[in-house]
Amino acid sequence: MFLSILFSVFLSIGLVTVKYNNDKFEAQKIKYETDIYDFYVEHRSSRDLEKIRENKDIQYLGLSAEYATIMKSGDDFATLLEANDNYILSNTKLESGRLPKNDNEIVAERWVLKNFGVQTSVGNDISLDLKVDGKINEKTFKLVGITKDNPSAQAGGAMSIYKK
Numbered sequence: 001m002f003l004s005i006l007f008s009v010f011l012s013i014g015l016v017t018v019k020y021n022n023d024k025f026e027a028q029k030i031k032y033e034t035d036i037y038d039f040y041v042e043h044r045s046s047r048d049l050e051k052i053r054e055n056k057d058i059q060y061l062g063l064s065a066e067y068a069t070i071m072k073s074g075d076d077f078a079t080l081l082e083a084n085d086n087y088i089l090s091n092t093k094l095e096s097g098r099l100p101k102n103d104n105e106i107v108a109e110r111w112v113l114k115n116f117g118v119q120t121s122v123g124n125d126i127s128l129d130l131k132v133d134g135k136i137n138e139k140t141f142k143l144v145g146i147t148k149d150n151p152s153a154q155a156g157g158a159m160s161i162y163k164k
Contacts, residue, residue, distance in 0.1 A: 062087030067163060068130035070116075078112060078159035080130060088162050091153070097122035097145030100164040107145035108161040111154055120146060128161075 053061060064083040071077055081087075085099050092109060100107055106126070113120045127140045141163065153160065 060086045060090065062090045064162075068132045070159075070161065071129040071131050071136055072116065078116070078161055080106075080128065080161050080163060082164065083162045088147070092147040092150045095146045095148050097143070100144055100162065103164060104141055105144040106141040106161050106163050107147055108143070109147050109149050109153070109159075111149045112159045112161060113143075113146070115159060118143075122146060 049063070052058065062084065064081045064087045066079055067082045068080045069077075070080050088099060088107060094107075095110065097107070110120055116126075118124070118126050122143055122145060124143045125140050126143055127138055129136050130139050
């Protein structure tokens with residue numbers, strides 16, 4: 001009788017452990033294949049954003065806004081996003097360099113830079129043709145960081161470069 005109770009306890013513990021590890025694996029898989037957002041909102045007013053920032057229950061707040069469309073050979077090529085550090089690091093990890101601190105600094109995934117045909121070295125100046133409000137202007141940025149490739153963005157062909 002004692003052995004059957006002991007066996008039942010060990011079996012129950014084993015099943016709970018397997019279930020817990022499987023759930024952790026599934027959560028990691030989802031984060032890898034998609035994104036890590038708990039929720040996503042668009043087109044919020046400054047007042048709404050301030051309320052969100054003040055909410056103590058929000059641990060990480062990633063903010064981004066489309067700054068411009070990056071043009072290449074007359075076609076839409078990628079998106080230049082203004083983003084805070086939390087947003088950038090929620091999508092990828094820093095591979096080399098640092099995150100942008102100034103308006104003229106950018107960080108990008110290595111595969112985006114390769115598709116753009118630029119040297120993937122931190123410290124390089126990169127000239128981009130930016131389309132803002134229908135007008136195309138060239139602007140030079142300093143590449144201050146390179147991030148690891150985001151598999152979900154890469155699979156979907158969503159090329160983004162981030163600035164402060």
